[in-house]
Amino acid sequence: MRTDMLKTPDRLELRGVGISSGTFGELLQGVLTNGKPFLVTLPINRYSKATFKPDLLSDTIEVHPSFKLKAKRLCERILVEHNLPLGGTLTVESTIPIGKGLASSSADLVAVSRAIESAYDFTMDINTLQRYLADIEPTDGVMYSSIVSYYHREAKLKDHIGPLPSLTIVSHDEGGEINTIEFNKRHQPYESSHKEEYDRLLKDLIHAIQEKDLKGIGEVTTRSAILHQTIAPKKTLYQMMKINEEVNGLGVVIAHSGTYIGVLLSQEDEGYYRKLKMAKERVCQLTGQVQVMHTITKEECPSGY
Numbered sequence: 001m002r003t004d005m006l007k008t009p010d011r012l013e014l015r016g017v018g019i020s021s022g023t024f025g026e027l028l029q030g031v032l033t034n035g036k037p038f039l040v041t042l043p044i045n046r047y048s049k050a051t052f053k054p055d056l057l058s059d060t061i062e063v064h065p066s067f068k069l070k071a072k073r074l075c076e077r078i079l080v081e082h083n084l085p086l087g088g089t090l091t092v093e094s095t096i097p098i099g100k101g102l103a104s105s106s107a108d109l110v111a112v113s114r115a116i117e118s119a120y121d122f123t124m125d126i127n128t129l130q131r132y133l134a135d136i137e138p139t140d141g142v143m144y145s146s147i148v149s150y151y152h153r154e155a156k157l158k159d160h161i162g163p164l165p166s167l168t169i170v171s172h173d174e175g176g177e178i179n180t181i182e183f184n185k186r187h188q189p190y191e192s193s194h195k196e197e198y199d200r201l202l203k204d205l206i207h208a209i210q211e212k213d214l215k216g217i218g219e220v221t222t223r224s225a226i227l228h229q230t231i232a233p234k235k236t237l238y239q240m241m242k243i244n245e246e247v248n249g250l251g252v253v254i255a256h257s258g259t260y261i262g263v264l265l266s267q268e269d270e271g272y273y274r275k276l277k278m279a280k281e282r283v284c285q286l287t288g289q290v291q292v293m294h295t296i297t298k299e300e301c302p303s304g305y
Contacts, residue, residue: 016054018114019140021296022046022096022109024169024262025134025255027147028205028224030198031190039197039252040149040205041141042253044169044293048094050115058087070105070136074163077132078116078124090115099177101258103140109133110143112144130155139193145218145297147209149202161209164217167295168272169253170279171262174235178258194227214266218244221264225254234261236286243282247275262293269295 021043029039045153049070061079063072071092071216071291090112096104097130112127126143133139141157143149149158200222208216222244225237236242240252240261248271250264263279274293276292 004096006008007104008084009073014119015032015051016053016115016117018050018111018116018118020047020048020110021116022107023103023140023142023170024253024293024295025258025260026140026224027221027253028149028198028201029256030224030227031195032193032202033195033199034137034196036151036203038149039140039152039256040161040202041144041147043296044102045296046094046096046102046107046293048086048092048096048104048111050108050111051091051093051294052115052119053089054084054085054119055087056085059085062089064091065088068108071108073115073136074109074112074132077135077189078113081132081141082120082122082124084116084120088119093197097173100173100260101178102260103142105137106133106140106142107149109136109139111274113143123136129179149206151196159206161206163296164209165212165214165299167214167250168267169262169293169295170249170276170283170288171291171293172236172283173251174259174261174287174290176259197227214250218249218264220251221253222251224256225252225261228254228256232257236261239286240283243279243286246282247279249279250277267294 009124024042024044025040026039031037040263061072061075071090092108094104096102096105096107113124117124129143136155139155140152141148145162147164151158201223220221234254240263243261250266253264255263265275280290
């Protein structure tokens, strides 16, 4: 860390910017035979952006909007533990809906950490960041650039899996909001047979992603959605599965602790635009609204808004 920069007056004029993507729920989520809840990430083109402006004449953090208290808490923790000046202004902007299972809070927090790193020109160890996040709430693995399997309640990496092919999600929001912290406090009964199935599904998904087996990916996401009906049922799951069959999509995918559900399409399919048009029409007929999102890689993440 370049602490010498703090000695110069013009340091007051500098700022740091950090960006993180959200996720469309999860490709897979459940509990493994080791007893640990896990998920597999699905990064999408929805983002949180944090801007941090240090103020060496203050010892408090001013956050905008004021309800972003988790972001403020993380900011204060990082500054204290890295022996940095405690003052500044933190602004968080986001295109990720709140309380919908799209990792809005996780993206905010990762963006905040990156903004502080940018402002003070240092790189935080990812394990340190995960330790901070675990003290605040269960978190998705949005700090990683590739698809990962992740122990979200512990904020710990399980496996690096690799990049995902370019996919489109034709989706809708079933409504309401879900509090991630409260959701993860709920007792979620999983029989041993279900845990064994999640072990198999994770292996199948890893193989499908690494082999670019798109139908294989969709089979796992659909099965995960079906299994999750006993935990947090989606009202339109079976109608969306029917739409997927009609358009010959890859499968359905859900926000397991959220309110979104979608149909997966491959952008490399020669009939992509026809399938996209048909899927949008069918979902709109079903629900009266439709949203289209796309998977991303780190390289596609914007440098700013």
